[in-house]
Every structure is written in C-alpha cells, then in structure tokens.
Amino acid sequence: MRIDVVTIFPGYLAPLREALLGRAIEAGLVELGVHDLRDWTHDVHQAVDDSPYGGGPGMVMRPQVWGEALDAVLGDAPARLVVPTPAGRPFTQATAQAWAGEERLVFACGRYEGIDQRVVDAYAQRMPVDEVSIGDYVLVGGEVAVLVMVEAVVRLLPGVLGNPVSAQEDSFSDGLLEGPAYTRPVSWRGLDVPDVLRSGNHAAIARWRRDRALERTAARRPDLLDALPDHALDRTDRAF
Numbered sequence: 001m002r003i004d005v006v007t008i009f010p011g012y013l014a015p016l017r018e019a020l021l022g023r024a025i026e027a028g029l030v031e032l033g034v035h036d037l038r039d040w041t042h043d044v045h046q047a048v049d050d051s052p053y054g055g056g057p058g059m060v061m062r063p064q065v066w067g068e069a070l071d072a073v074l075g076d077a078p079a080r081l082v083v084p085t086p087a088g089r090p091f092t093q094a095t096a097q098a099w100a101g102e103e104r105l106v107f108a109c110g111r112y113e114g115i116d117q118r119v120v121d122a123y124a125q126r127m128p129v130d131e132v133s134i135g136d137y138v139l140v141g142g143e144v145a146v147l148v149m150v151e152a153v154v155r156l157l158p159g160v161l162g163n164p165v166s167a168q169e170d171s172f173s174d175g176l177l178e179g180p181a182y183t184r185p186v187s188w189r190g191l192d193v194p195d196v197l198r199s200g201n202h203a204a205i206a207r208w209r210r211d212r213a214l215e216r217t218a219a220r221r222p223d224l225l226d227a228l229p230d231h232a233l234d235r236t237d238r239a240f
C-alpha cells in the first residue's frame with residue numbers, strides 16, 4: 001500500500017515513521033510520502049487560506065493550492081482520497097478494514113475552518129473521496145486524525161502485526177469491546193489474576209472472556225450491543 005499525506009505541518013506526521021509503522025515502511029509493506037502543501041504556493045507569503053464567502057469565523061483553505069498539490073501527488077495512479085473533517089462520516093474499524101484493501105490512500109489534511117468544498121467535489125468526479133471524522137470532538141486540523149487512521153489501517157495489513165490473529169480479535173471486530181487482560185505476576189498490590197485464566201480450561205477461559213466482554217460492552221457501549229445481529233448472541237450471552 002502507498003500512503004500520501006498533504007499538510008502544512010509535515011512534522012506532525014513524523015510519528016508515522018516510528019515503531020510498528022516505521023518497521024512496516026522499512027520492510028516495504030507500506031510506502032509513505034508526506035508533502036508540504038506550501039510547496040504548491042507561488043506567492044511570497046505562501047498563502048494557503050482566505051476569508052470565507054458568506055462570512056463566518058476563521059479562514060478557509062484555497063482550492064487552487066489544493067488542486068495543484070493533489071494533481072501533483074496523485075499523478076495518474078488510482079487512489080482513494082480521504083479528507084478528515086468534523087463534519088465527516090464516522091471512521092470505524094469497518095472503515096479501516098475496507099481501506100486496508102486499497103492500493104493507495106491520499107490524505108488531505110485541512111487546517112483553519114477546513115478546505116474549500118470544491119476540492120472534494122472536483123476530485124469526487126474522478127475518484128473515491130471520503131470525508132471522515134474520528135470522533136465527536138473538535139480538533140484544530142486533520143493531521144492527528146490522519147495519524148489515527150493510518151495506524152488503524154496499516155496494522156491490518158498482512159505482515160505488519162507480529163500476531164496477525166489479534167487483528168481479527170480486536171475490539172469491535174466481533175462487535176464487542178474486548179475484556180480485561182492480565183500478565184505476571186499472579187498477585188500485584190493485593191490484586192490477583194482471575195483463577196479461571198490460570199486453570200488451563202480453555203472452554204471456561206473462552207466463556208469467561210466472552211462474559212467480561214459482554215459485561216464491559218453493556219456498561220460502556222450499549223449502542224454496540226443494540227447493533228449486534230440476533231445470531232451474534234447465544235442464550236448465555238443474553239444474560240447481559
């Protein structure tokens with residue numbers, strides 16, 4: 001997979017070259033290009049924004065600069081254009097799983113009050129464009145959202161995670177939050193690891209983990225339980 005990010009703060013994307021993601025790039029599993037939007041300005045001030053038509057707070061990012069940058073970055077290779085925005089569709093694990101199958105993702109990181117809508121509209125005429133939000137809170141720009149989305153997608157690519165099964169057993173993959181996890185020591189500050197986890201009884205362990213996942217999901221994310229299809233819960237599950 002090739003990932004390109006266009007931003008006025010390239011340094012914000014430096015964490016993408018660290019740790020797991022950095023190793024995936026070094027292993028050739030992912031190619032990453034980070035591009036400074038200001039490289040496509042032509043004025044001495046390198047202006048990328050202007051006042052909003054119709055009034056309103058703040059500034060809007062100019063379509064011309066974005067058009068030149070995206071034309072240059074995209075070239076002729078097919079890609080999915082992703083534009084983070086507070087007004088976007090929710091980015092979920094299902095989104096990450098769908099995008100993990102893409103050959104190429106190009107992320108347009110807005111700042112100020114966002115990017116002139118005609119940029120999305122123009123590119124949507126020739127390629128898939130997703131306006132997405134990572135959550136119901138307001139950030140200052142799209143860079144942090146891109147860090148989140150790139151990590152969620154790249155970890156799903158074959159060969160990236162040391163233990164690939166965990167991508168299938170993630171929270172949300174079966175529609176539930178994952179339950180609690182424990183490691184050594186068996187007792188710590190007067191708190192003990194649940195006996196069942198040390199029993200060697202794999203059926204009992206699986207049941208206990210499912211019960212804790214259901215319990216936690218019911219307590220913290222009842223909306224996920226409501227969204228589960230009927231066949232996803234067995235009679236024992238329905239106790240929650």
Ligand SMILES: N#Cc1c(-c2ccc3ccn(Cc4ccc(CN5CCCCC5)cc4)c3c2)n[nH]c1N
Pocket residue numbers: 056057084085086088109110111112113114115132133134135136137138139140141142143145
């Ligand atoms: N993903 C994601 C995000 C973002 C996100 C993503 C990308 C950009 C680009 C710029 N900003 C800042 C910003 C802040 C507020 C508003 C709304 N204003 C309301 C009053 C009228 C004007 C517009 C728009 C733009 C961004 C924020 N925030 N939260 C998420 N989950």
